[in-house]
Amino acid sequence: MTRIQGGLINRDKKLNFTFNGTSYQGFEGDTLASALLANGVQLVGRSFKYHRPRGIYTAGSEEPNALVELGTGARLEPNTRATVVELFEGLSAKSQNHMGSLERDLLAVNDLMSPFLAAGFYYKTFMWPRVFWEKVYEPIIRKAAGLGSLSMLPDPDSYDRGFLHPDLLVIGGGAAGLMAALTAARAGAEVVIADEDSRLGGRLLSEGGMIDDAPALDWVACVLDELSSMTNVKLMARTTVFGAYDHGIFGAVERVSEHLADGGGKVRQTYWRITAKQTILASGATERHIPFADNDRPGIMMAGAMRSYANRWAVTPQRDNKAPVAIFTNNDDGHRTAMTLVEKGVPVLGVVDARANASSFGEYETFANATVTGSHGRKGLSSIEVTRKGSAQWLECGALGVSGGWNPNVHLASHHRGRPVWNEDKLTFVPDNNAPKGMLIAGAARGNGSTREALADGVLIAKQALMALGITPVSAAVPVAGEEASAIEAFWHVPAKKRAWVDFQNDVTVKDIKLAHQENMRPVEHLKRWTTLGMATDQGKTSNVTALAVMAELSSQTIPETGTTIFRPPYTPVSMGVLGGGDTGANFRPHRLTPTDTFAKSQGAVFTEVGQWMRAQYFPQEGETHWRQSVDREALAVRSSVGICDVTTLGKIDVQGKDAGEFLHRVYANMMGTLKEGMVRYGLMLREDGKLYDDGTCARLGENHYVVTTTTANAGIVFQRMEFARQCLWPDLDVTLISTTDAWAQFAIAGPNSRKLLERVMDDMDISNEAFPFMACRATTVCGGLRARLFRISFSGELAFELAVPARYGNALMERLLNLGKDLNATPYGTEALGVLRIEKGHSTGNELTGQTTAAMIGLGKMVSAKKDSIGSIMSRREGLANETLRLVGFEPIDSNQPVVTGSHLINLGDPVDLEHDQGWITSAAYSPHVGSSIGLGYLQNGDQRMGEEIVAANPLEGQSVRVRVVSAHFVDPKGERLRD
Amino acid sequence: MLIPHPLLGLRDAQEFTYLGDANLLNRPDPTAPDAEAAFCDYVFLRDNPAGKHRELWFHEQGDRSWLVVTRDTLTHEISDVELATDVARRGK
Known part of the structure; x- marks a missing residue:
């Protein structure tokens, strides 16, 4: 021990x-x-x-x-x-x-x-x-x-996320940070002070020393008492501020429970996003070492660390506490460790000081003008070689402390690319006036490292921050503390034949830097990548500046001429888990539930994700063991009688205002201005580049009131682009938009018996074909006064309606329709049957509207009006788009037992399967219970002129090749008689 | 980043979606004889300056305003923010 x-x-x-x-x-x-x-x-x-x-x-x-x-x-x-x-x-x-x-x-x-x-x-x-x-x-x-x-x-642990908006964020809880926080808090500022250590106090915890004639630790305790009693202060120990981002935003990780044996039922870590008006960086300094031959042996450590272990943790660094400890230094701070060890009764071999005129500060020997030139010891230090004026001697030594000076922790100050500057007196890089806006730097982080300097700096910089905040400081005396000796002379490494380590973690030695120099990898960026210096998990905190100094010496340049290192977040490694803040698994993103979610769950529906929505994919019934059985049954129910599908997820946008019609006329590619009240029209929307990006319906409910529907996937983007058109292109039109997707539950009621079923819930509206023809719409009431909107539109190709009621009545309406329709075999159907029905009818969805599609490709080229200007109309006429020859057609397998596979490429009979002979591809496919085989939709070169032709649908990825016949995309009712019935 | 919304004050950039160059406000005249060439430039060409940039942001998780934000692409400093509607009206 x-x-x-x-x-x-x-x-x-x-x-x-x-x-x-x-x-x-x-x-x-x-x-x-x-x-x-x-x-x-x-x-x-x-x-x-x-x-x-x-x-x-x-x-x-x-x-x-x-x-x-x-x-x-x-x-x-x-x-x-x-x-x-x-x-x-x-x-x-x-x-x-x-x-x-x-x-x-x-x-x-x-x-x-x-x-x-x-x-x-x-x-x-x-x-x-x-x-x-x-x-x-x-x-x-x-x-x-x-x-x-x-x-x-x-990862079995949980994580959290938090937000803070203080006036002042103080990063680092040492002498400067505590003093700054105290000064600002006393003046009334909202202060957050964060420190990566488990307790605040910084180097004061490691140094002993006196403040205001009392032990420094008493002062720390006093300040912490005062700060924790103030309601405008948040003390955050175990919190690493790892990155400075734009506009005063900082990322920080608090280690909440990982220091506890059982976690205490708390989250492991919290990710804090701190937005501060002002920030004081009081992050202290990190000691650097002096490379010498075999300097990586266990038992050799930083002299300052040795002092921390002795003072804070009451341990000495040797394996055997009778073995003497030595210090190797080029500065006064190294001697401080010797004094501490002497005071603690640890045997001290002496201080090996590279400076010619070095002398002892206390009761220990100083080897002036000397260097450590070697070390021995199997798996731990047993002796060191001390060389003075060319003569070397081996001395028994159980541990060696090395001090090459202190580097200010400028990392966060340079996260916005501000490079530090070289200070020749202090032989170190200090922050320049290019820290992120609103950030001030105090204490050892800007080279003011003695206790006296740090305390004074804390007050001074806090006052500057208060001024920027417009808060008047309260005057108070700066605590009295000693000025520790800190003289230093440049001495960067001990030349050696053997290897001398610069970067321990990545095993980069002085020799490696020499080699990089020899091979002309001299710019610091090249040096880093050639040698991997500073690229390990410690990001070269203890090695970067030393490496620069060695390179400077080799290239006969000054250190600032050689370069500086630029720091990027994170300051120390951050776990991926905490950045997710617990948003994993089911919490990865929110799910949107349809109005009939309760009903669908009660029916044991299988769900599928559609964007953020969880939609019923199909409703298995007893005895059905394969999804196809359920889907076929649901699709056939629609074709033979009536089915009901929740289509709430389709985007709905309410468009109102005197100029609503004119606005829609400009937004849709087809004529919309002529739409009569009480009618619906199918519409195409183009991007300004002329490509098709969404389709849907536009219903005119009143003179100045329209309802636009979009595909589920594009509900957000269509709304965004319509708002763009309204605000940015035509701000003088009197029109307002609101998304009502979540406000209305909407149902497709489809099939030859749909009217019969619907009549049972209509209050007094006549929905006969004469009174309410195909593509009619009306605001009405159902079920005894419930507000509703009825549209006679069809996605399945059958006689069909879409009925919308306020969302909260959606679930009840679904149940009522099914109850009232028992004699009609009214059947709920899911997205899978919906897909089968629309493929049978040849309607396009996202599979067809890929963002590369023109209106002509889906056979609707004539809909794009040449008579008016609308979004995309000019560009849709350019040569490349107008000459597009791919056309949407249907496909049936020659052998009805073979499947048509989505993604297959179309190749003429006898042609090789390669890109050169590509004729198009299958966009959608399904088993059609109506046709009795697998069917597909797809784009084929001049497809509209090739009806009846045989062609190969090749799927080289799976080694499949199926002969198919080109047919009309309308497998069901090609003349469209059913939906007008 | 924080965006000073002209109506709502400082808002976190996470509430917005980004579109890009505010030149998209200047939709060409579709009746001009060179309309196709003008639209080609409008749709496909953007300046990408290192420095001040006027750009469009949409307050999607907010009041749905389109904003014209003047941002320095080197420092992210935001020097001006206006409602796109105001800019578009002024352009008339």
């Missing part, structure tokens, strides 16, 4: 967990990483490419090495950073990226092959022979690629 005194852990609450099957104990407040270190576990994973043994390198979300698979079964989650996983009772974790055990990884052989696996390896090696690309190389690469494994099971 390497646990020491102090820390923010609850020693009264022991927690059991397992790592690679071994049981360990930690305390409440531990992370998985701190608990593993406390148990002397240094080796936690294998590197991606070379399978090198790796240890915990950091204490935060920037961790490149300690990626583990968390959980089991469906809850298994790969690539979880052990440094941010809060320990809970029963936690189970496994290391990843090894074959065999972690200790004896068989793929460690890759390390011996490293000369062949250098930068650009994939591009160079897998070039030839070409035939190997798909069959040999890809399977090998895919098997080796990727970290961790997936459970391949559905």
